[in-house]
Amino acid sequence: PVDLRSDTVTTPTPGMRAAMARAEVGDDVYAEDPTCRALEERVADLLGTEAALFTVTGSLANLLGVRALVRPGAEVLCEARAHIARAELGAHAAVFGVTSRTWSHPRGLVDLAAVRELLVPDAGPYFVSTAAVSVENTHNFGGGSVQPLDSLRALRELTAASGVGVHLDGARLWHASAATGVAPGTYAACADLVSVALSKGLGAPVGSLLAGPAAAVADARVWRKRLGAGWRQAGVLAAAGMYALDHHLDRVPEDHANARALADRLADVAPGIVDPAGVQTNIVVLDLAAAGIRTGAAEVAERARAAGVLVSVLGPAALRLVTHLDVDEAGCRHAGEVLSTALK
Amino acid sequence: PVDLRSDTVTTPTPGMRAAMARAEVGDDVYAEDPTCRALEERVADLLGTEAALFTVTGSLANLLGVRALVRPGAEVLCEARAHIARAELGAHAAVFGVTSRTWSHPRGLVDLAAVRELLVPDAGPYFVSTAAVSVENTHNFGGGSVQPLDSLRALRELTAASGVGVHLDGARLWHASAATGVAPGTYAACADLVSVALSKGLGAPVGSLLAGPAAAVADARVWRKRLGAGWRQAGVLAAAGMYALDHHLDRVPEDHANARALADRLADVAPGIVDPAGVQTNIVVLDLAAAGIRTGAAEVAERARAAGVLVSVLGPAALRLVTHLDVDEAGCRHAGEVLSTALK
Amino acid sequence: PVDLRSDTVTTPTPGMRAAMARAEVGDDVYAEDPTCRALEERVADLLGTEAALFTVTGSLANLLGVRALVRPGAEVLCEARAHIARAELGAHAAVFGVTSRTWSHPRGLVDLAAVRELLVPDAGPYFVSTAAVSVENTHNFGGGSVQPLDSLRALRELTAASGVGVHLDGARLWHASAATGVAPGTYAACADLVSVALSKGLGAPVGSLLAGPAAAVADARVWRKRLGAGWRQAGVLAAAGMYALDHHLDRVPEDHANARALADRLADVAPGIVDPAGVQTNIVVLDLAAAGIRTGAAEVAERARAAGVLVSVLGPAALRLVTHLDVDEAGCRHAGEVLSTALK
Amino acid sequence: PVDLRSDTVTTPTPGMRAAMARAEVGDDVYAEDPTCRALEERVADLLGTEAALFTVTGSLANLLGVRALVRPGAEVLCEARAHIARAELGAHAAVFGVTSRTWSHPRGLVDLAAVRELLVPDAGPYFVSTAAVSVENTHNFGGGSVQPLDSLRALRELTAASGVGVHLDGARLWHASAATGVAPGTYAACADLVSVALSKGLGAPVGSLLAGPAAAVADARVWRKRLGAGWRQAGVLAAAGMYALDHHLDRVPEDHANARALADRLADVAPGIVDPAGVQTNIVVLDLAAAGIRTGAAEVAERARAAGVLVSVLGPAALRLVTHLDVDEAGCRHAGEVLSTALK
Ligand SMILES: [Ca+2]
């Protein structure tokens, strides 16, 4: 089937598998896995941070990253549909006692006025202090939207003045960079802690990284183990990540082109269902209601599935399509056909 | 001094002290304190719930109340300046792993459209499920505003349909009732768990209650002890609460009148600083910026303090005045004079 | 009835009630309650610490005290039947993530060899570090036994050498002092953080204190509020505590004499049920099995209750009697008669 | 170097790497990875449980396993040097609020009398209830000792009677079975939840499993994701686990023989340093003090390291050697020579 549910479904290519099979490994709990070390250094260099930590998932990288900035009982501010607020099962509160308040933006973007309104640094002994603001770039549920660099810089300035940290959920930071030409390190410079994923658009089977100051990363390493995620000969996975950075980073624009073409096709068939100009990266969110389609999202997804195309249901009238390296141009064109029919 | 910082500053009257001195007591951990039992039954009756639990603070009643509705990792939705979000030191996350998302309303009111947008019940094993919505009535930082009964009922209907709970932070529910004539039990009927305070406008030295279903309250009793708040001969405090319900509930409208008069006076002096018509209960929030006053809120508060009037600083350009039973009409008039001068 | 279940059942005397009725009060959350302040200073002076914090319960004082010494994921060592391990509902783990390991001693005493065996300070990034040892003096479930000063000093030396803290659960430290003549401050000098109770043998209705370094106590004050226990005009309770220190501290030896006499009486009737020489303070633990009594503890307690004497069931064959200021010599003698019969 | 620090250092063999390279994979968060599914079913069958969950580490399997049995504030009992108490960074308390009490046994074995003494099921609303007992088989820090089946069965009977659960930390359950001929499923039948490791003696790079009832495992799957450990195409690692079960399970006795030979050799050189008859599996713990050796453990380890042999320092006078598939008989003999010299 053509699987557009998420770019997490990507599977390792033969070349990546070969790289994994010949990976040099050691015990990563003892920081002795040379491939993990190399990957961590490479990503730290790429992002311009002192250090990085290889983690099982982007959720774990985010969990440890927000923890690095926010004490129990303090708050992180984020957009209401941010991955940390919606798709990490409340772990930030459940595991680390981090509370949150949110602003809402249709595309998931930073709303500086809203942040300014919510921000309360150093609130004293009776009130909740804002300790960090978290930004997701690109914003998954906002439709793969790219956070404007200017607004990230303004956020950095606003928060730095009051000692508030910035966490950047960069699960798809590669896509933001591919779309804008802004280097990952330039985005990372707007934040204190940054997570990036290898297992989504880059096609690795497992793995993300948390990058930031050496002391924060060292502390995150201890907490990674405390959470039961201190893996051993993880070099077999790090090798996949190295391969992904070598071979799959450059092809991300293809996914963007496929997503845009898909949006174009569907907007032709069902005007209003998506604004193709707003499809900046590899994610297409469809608004059935806006297109006047009464068929429910679950029903459309089921029709598509029956025809060999898998998509995600985001809500009663919302679908999400994510392009990635396991679906080529022809596959996306086919998905467009199938969905055009399913939407009718 | 005339202390308008908060209605928490109220101190027991001679009559209340006498009631405390003759209170019948027992060991409340063993549920053997007759005065605590009587108070709990009385408040449960007043609110129309099966049971109630006497707690050290309103924060504790809220903490246990939200916990009764939300498992670790699930979320409660509330307004961004709700007491549970701002003034309880993040305990809901820090102690019980409850995560939260927020909508913003200038007066702290329920925004049904926003709730509908945020609400995600039964989100499955990958996403955060909304387990409860919390409403504060009256809303402290929103200026003592009363939640319209219609919107509470609509919220109840919206959430009940999807199995989501409603928590009512009724620290000043008495004031809402006094302002609208709607009985406390009518408000309580819109929620699953309700907290009410005795130590604020009612003048008791210590104590709030959590009211709701018997099983939830029994469980809250165990967690009250686990949090180190299972007090012993608390009947001495419950007696103050009983006295407050007997003697101070009826006089709440005086505080409302005093607050309105204070707002009238200040709006005359500094047009725009507050809309007197919006002062529904015993809280007056002043917006210095809106009145074109450039003096900072801290500076104004300091000037007033020097002249014997204490007020709260809510933000760089925001002050809060709270009327209560320890400041009579003359005291409020005096405060109006002092503040009129301090604002210049 | 003669209630020997616990010394927590003590109720305020007329004198204490009068003191409460005339207490000067203020808002203790703002640290403005003069009676709370006075009590905190007095207890800090008594124990020779920089500061003290007035808390709702001894459990809360212990919870905040252990937290001051142990980070989440680190461990506290204690005797297996210590109050913090048995009678605080697992709060240390549930609220603050503190883990524990235990040694077992028939009388609940410090076993230096066992502590030495368990102690692992600074265990590095892979193992649990011992951060504190907690000692209960007197030890409630150990039969009100007094920790020998020598062993407390040896423990202090042992732990200080490795940077491990000592927490002293002194809920009945007054009783240890009364039994040995060692000043409370001398015991407190063997620990970093100390809790003491006013609501047990001293007869106050509610309240304990946590005493220690000023910074730790200030931090505990914030966490007290976060746990929902930041009370307001608590001076009414602090006044009871002041009164208790003034009038009830000196009479503690009477309770010890009553307990010893009760033990003597019961050992005569049922040889082996208790060693009267081991009854050092106000607690008598009866071992029915050791006396060859086959009647279950619950049955004996029920018989006594029917005859107007209340005792605690500690286990299938164990009962506990606690003497205190609400039961005089005659009452204890009566209890001895009733129990003698009930044991047959 | 000959690395005897732990059997976690084992690295994948060429055959295992080939199996990984050809693994069929899918998205395991969606339970669509066929190799993960196959591994989980195979281990569940092997242990005779309804289901199993593939986890990043044995620590995570234990963390989720104990959680399945113990609510926040309830307790698990275990031996004082159990892996869950010593080597999981206090996660059970820090993440899930589980408290613990411990008994001590020189070889880490179940002490039924001690368990009986500590066990307090259904302790009511004032005391900590025992919810589970955890047993480690083989016991790592106890010297790879095997828990006698009789005592596991007696423990099962004791706890079942009172509704208390049993958790089996079977990181090296394969070794217990190899040593005794008792099938893994027979051991597993004495417990409710069982963890087993693939990454230690079996030589897989990463991975353990938690096995138990289907409902508990399904819930553990959600919490695995909440902790940030819901990996994606983990089939590449599951394939290594399958290969390990196919090819490395049978050779575990070689490691036992090597360990015994090593112990024999060292006991000859330094009588008292270890009782070879007590070396039942692949772990040798050396007690330098018992052998009258004054050189510190760290110094001996350093000397060995300089000569190409790595061992673990367990304490000031304790070393641990662990045999495994990456060190053959010759390697172990060499290690014996080097250590013989280093001990002098
Ligand atoms: Ca992938």
Ligand SMILES: [Ca+2]
């Ligand atoms: Ca008050």
Ligand SMILES: [Ca+2]
């Ligand atoms: Ca008054």
Ligand SMILES: [Ca+2]
């Ligand atoms: Ca008392």
Ligand SMILES: [Ca+2]
């Ligand atoms: Ca391995």
Ligand SMILES: [Ca+2]
């Ligand atoms: Ca190998």
